[in-house]
Amino acid sequence: MADFLTALLVIFVVVIIFNIIIFVHELGHFLAARWRGLEVERFQIWFGKPIWKKTHNGVQYGLGWIPFGGFVALPQMAPMEAIEGENHSDKPLPPAKPIDKIIVAFAGPLFSFLLAVLTAFAVWGAGKPSFKLDSTIIGYVDDSKPAANAEPAFAEGDKILAVNGVAVDRWMGDTDTGVRENIMLSEGEIITFTVKRYGVDEPITVKSGYNIP
Secondary structure, three states, X not given: OHHHHXXXXXXXXXXXXXXXXXXXXXXXXXXXHHHOOOOOOEEEEEEOOOOEEEEEOOEEEEEOOEEEEEEEEOOOOOOOHHHHOOOOOOOOOOOXXXXXXXXXXXXXXXHHHHHHHHHHHHHHHHOOOOOOEOOOEOOOOOOOOHXXXXXXXXXXXXXXXXXXXXXXOEOEOOOOOEHHHHHHOOOEEEEEEEEEEOOEEEEEEEEEEEEEO
16 A cells, blocks of 8 residues: 555656646746747646636636646747647737747747756755764664674663764764764774763774774
8 A cells, every 4th residue: 555655646746747847848938929029829737628727918827637738829830729729819910030939939948958957956955865863872782793792782772972983973874973884984803982871981892893904
């Protein structure tokens, strides 16, 4: 059941992202057409007969029932009967100038590119998510691991303060202050820990079994 819900969530997210891309792309065509003074009949997201529509300043905005794609109806540039049905405009319109056609046609891909750039900057600014465990308190000791041979032995509730003299404040997720990362960077076969036990700092030595020069 969980896998099914996860699959549905993935499909939902993909559809949302796809439609955002479509909306931005068509918005580029729309804004460029308005800027160049071309007649805009309809601006619709999704194909099919509109399930919602509203006319504002002579433009019909709509939402179709097929959740893919979208279009901007520009009677001066190309007939849209195959996509949207019969042309709604009955007034004579001059054909669009070549420069207007180029600008309007180019605006859609341009907006898509700008969306990609903004998304890349947003992801870069947010940074790569990292999994961090902020606690260094030992929950249990696995008898099959080298930690079981520590001298003196680790105990549940011990809080690790340092690894090989390097202060740590999280279990993993940081190369400077992570317990796991400092263990992995240890040289030699012996790893020393400083733990707080019942309010007292105590040294603990572990023989890892790996001699790293």
